Amino acid sequence: MPEQSTDLRETVRIRYAAAAVQVTEGGTACCGPQPVEVDENFGSTLYAADERDALPAEAVAASLGCGNPTAVAELREGDRVLDLGSGGGIDVLLSARRVGPTGKAYGLDMTDEMLQLALANAAKAGATNVEFLKGSIESIPLPADTLDVVISNCVINLSVDKPAVFAETFRVLRPGGRIGVSDVVADDTLTPEQRAERGDYVGCIAGALSFAEYRQGLEAAGFTDVEITPTHPVADGMHSAIVHATKPRTGASRPSS
Numbered sequence: 001m002p003e004q005s006t007d008l009r010e011t012v013r014i015r016y017a018a019a020a021v022q023v024t025e026g027g028t029a030c031c032g033p034q035p036v037e038v039d040e041n042f043g044s045t046l047y048a049a050d051e052r053d054a055l056p057a058e059a060v061a062a063s064l065g066c067g068n069p070t071a072v073a074e075l076r077e078g079d080r081v082l083d084l085g086s087g088g089g090i091d092v093l094l095s096a097r098r099v100g101p102t103g104k105a106y107g108l109d110m111t112d113e114m115l116q117l118a119l120a121n122a123a124k125a126g127a128t129n130v131e132f133l134k135g136s137i138e139s140i141p142l143p144a145d146t147l148d149v150v151i152s153n154c155v156i157n158l159s160v161d162k163p164a165v166f167a168e169t170f171r172v173l174r175p176g177g178r179i180g181v182s183d184v185v186a187d188d189t190l191t192p193e194q195r196a197e198r199g200d201y202v203g204c205i206a207g208a209l210s211f212a213e214y215r216q217g218l219e220a221a222g223f224t225d226v227e228i229t230p231t232h233p234v235a236d237g238m239h240s241a242i243v244h245a246t247k248p249r250t251g252a253s254r255p256s257s
Helices: 003-026 049-053 057-061 090-099 112-125 162-172 192-198 211-221
Strands: 080-084 104-109 130-134 147-153 173-186 224-235 238-246
Touching (some): 080 090, 090 104, 090 112, 090 130, 104 112, 162 211, 173 211
Parallel strands (some): 104 130
């Protein structure tokens, strides 16, 4: 991996490790953990009150996403779902409730501190149909064709190798499987330099793809029925968006490069 990419990944890891420590240490205070969100465009305020109230306070406080993918992923009883970059586990725990005891929710994260927090939150929630995995979203440690749904919340834009993320997501989904992702997406008119001017990489801005780039990346990996719907602005020309796509039921092998 190029040195710059390695440095960016480490920067992201350090930022999210610090967020996990902040929440963990805050949990020992009299009033409970304080949210680590930056503003109203990111974090736990994007979830319904009844969803927040049903989860451990630490899971809610650690939310750093730009949307609520579980609300749009159309999770069904018995689904096997994976959350890319699962952090403190809020989306995994919500998914586990939706898929029920016959389903399973996986969380994948590269940060030890977040994984420890997520495991603690799962124990507090009494969730038995969850499993947290350590690894990168560019190399998912699960077999091919095993998942019904992949979700993610403002994490794919943090990757330094988004084609690998799309290819791996396609690989682990069963034919007919689908993605329901919240992410930051840029207007097609913005250059990478302009995106960088609007925010840093770990703040979900500088690494964002444009609408056209996102669609092209998913289609190049083999996905069909790609829909990218902006939900709210997060910076000038930058939007939180819901991304849907499907792995075809037939002829679903990944296109050759």
